[in-house]
Amino acid sequence: MKDELITQILKNEIVKALGCTEVGLIGHTVAKAKPKDPYSIEKITLILDKGTFKNAFSVGVPNTGKFGIIPAVVGGLLGKKENGLEVFKDIKYDENLEDYIKNRLKIEVIDSDVYCKAIIKADKIYESETKGSHSGxxxxxxxxxxxxxxxxxxxxxxxxxxxxxxxxxxxxxxxxxxxxxxxxxxxxxxxxxxxxxxxxxxxxxxxxxxxxxxxxxxxxxxxxxxxxxxxxxxxxxxxxxxxxxxxxxxxxxxxxxxxxxxxxxxxxxxxxxxxxxxxxxxxxxxxxxxxxxxxxxxxxxxxxxxxxxxxxxxxxxxxxxxxxxxxxxxxxxxxxxxxxxxxxxxxxxxxxxxxxxxxxxxxxxxxxxxxxxxxxxxxxxxxx
Structure with a gap:
């Protein structure tokens, strides 16, 4: 029983991630909530725990050439949710989409364990939440x-x-x-x-x-x-x-x-x-x-x-x-x-x-x- 527990823990806690796990968390959460047309977005509300905000603030985002939370959000809109914490894999960054999104993005910081929620207002409300761990x-x-x-x-x-x-x-x-x-x-x-x-x-x-x-x-x-x-x-x-x-x-x-x-x-x-x-x-x-x-x-x-x-x-x-x-x-x-x-x-x-x-x-x-x-x-x- 003890060895089974240890094995289960290791399998859950050793995972592959592309880029900082906090920008990966943001990108993956956004990817799970995105509408088909990102230019239909009227507003994105991103709710982050303090640690995720802090760790994503200044870090590089793979395949974007950029640093911080905004490219992580844009990367999520361009990425595939199926890629999980490798959400930025194979994306082609869109500067125009960044310009479109950055004034429509609102970030809230809360006191919590690992947490990210994306609320996207477009033709309807799209929501996605990841909590408890970076992979969910x-x-x-x-x-x-x-x-x-x-x-x-x-x-x-x-x-x-x-x-x-x-x-x-x-x-x-x-x-x-x-x-x-x-x-x-x-x-x-x-x-x-x-x-x-x-x-x-x-x-x-x-x-x-x-x-x-x-x-x-x-x-x-x-x-x-x-x-x-x-x-x-x-x-x-x-x-x-x-x-x-x-x-x-x-x-x-x-x-x-x-x-x-x-x-x-x-x-x-x-x-x-x-x-x-x-x-x-x-x-x-x-x-x-x-x-x-x-x-x-x-x-x-x-x-x-x-x-x-x-x-x-x-x-x-x-x-x-x-x-x-x-x-x-x-x-x-x-x-x-x-x-x-x-x-x-x-x-x-x-x-x-x-x-x-x-x-x-x-x-x-x-x-x-x-x-x-x-x-x-x-x-x-x-x-x-």
Whole structure:
């Protein structure tokens, strides 16, 4: 029963997404509600949760050459609802349609979990709603709460005999996320050439993928717990480490599965989107778990998580944007540093074990909720 639950969670929480999952959420929701003729639209009301508004505000939208919420809406009007979170796949952007729509679009921001509703007034009222998760396929609260009671040892036991369908998902994740890491991010954005070859490769591989995704490159990512950047952070440091060291595919698959499990576990203890940067904190916890397992086996995972807990939790999420690549660079350095550090239990929010560390970070993430209001106020007041 426990293994069945874990398998179900993984299948639901590891999904392919093209572009930032929040613009994908907007585009897909609009695509589900659009009339046949977009030029018949008189008004579009878009209702978004705070996190979706924040993360879609400045991020690139694939196949549009644009950034932000308006091209996500237009992309949704041009895309196919059947493509889900890859709604922008194969679209040909229409500048005239953007000009037509932008003065007919009204955006409302509400306090909610992941939520997007599109109300389109044309020849009649068209409505569509996505809630609970970016894909709309939600795990029940009962199953989430059961998953939250699991221990690190349950995840370790699971990865020793991974079901074949999950192995295939992880193999797809390796292929998709590696593909997004090329080309390398431009040197005029970030110049980095560390003498530590392993760390240098880990940072470049991960930050390049995040940068490419944030500018709206037409390549998908395998998102974990609702976030593509979280999926990239949880996987690419481990993939990069494997490339430059052992090239042990069996160990890599186990490490990545553990990373996904602990990333999801961390998300369930806070939320899919929060005022705390989930990519660094939740994805970082996943990468620390997986890397520690890859290098040391199961013996040092808790010590590594304690060290990570003592370092970066609390880093603010101010929305999806190319600057996320810099935060991820800091995150990867912290991930690597935590593998070789020891921080005792009496330090700050460090827990006595893996589970307590995650719960403490989650408590802080939840307490930071009012910070989102300030960030959204800043974004709304930008003169772009």
């Amino acid at each position: 396929k939600s795990i029940s609260s009962e199953l989430k709460n059961t998953y939250k009671t699991l221990k690190l040892k349950d995840f370790i036991e699971y990865i020793e005999d991974i079901p074949e369908d999950i192995v295939n998902i992880i193999k797809q994740t390796i292929e998709v996320n590696k593909n997004l890491s090329t080309p390398e991010l431009p040197k005029d954005f970030m110049k980095l050439n560390l003498k530590d070859d392993i760390l240098n490769h880990m940072i470049k591989k991960t930050t390049s993928a995040v940068y490419n995704r944030m500018i709206g490159m037409n390549k998908p990512a395998m998102a974990i717990a609702g976030s593509g950047n979280m999926g990239l952070t949880a996987t690419l440091p481990i993939i990069a480490y494997d490339e430059i060291t052992e090239n042990d595919k069996e160990k890599l698959i186990k490490a990545l599965t553990l990373s996904a499990l602990t990333t999801i576990y961390s998300a369930y203890h806070s939320s899919y989107i929060s005022a705390m940067c989930g990519c660094v904190n939740r994805g970082g916890i996943g990468a620390v778990s997986g890397l520690s397992y890859y290098i040391f086996g199961e013996n040092r995972i808790e010590e590594s998580i304690k060290s990570f807990t003592a370092n970066l939790p609390g880093i603010v999420c101010d929305g999806g944007k190319i600057g996320c690549a810099l935060k991820i660079a800091s995150g990867v350095f912290s991930i690597y540093l935590s593998l070789f550090s020891n921080v005792p239990y009496n330090n700050g929010i460090v827990g006595k074990n893996f589970e307590e560390c995650i719960k403490n970070i989650g408590k802080i993430a939840n307490a930071m909720s009012p910070v989102d209001d300030v960030i959204i106020e800043i974004l709304k007041n930008k003169n772009l």
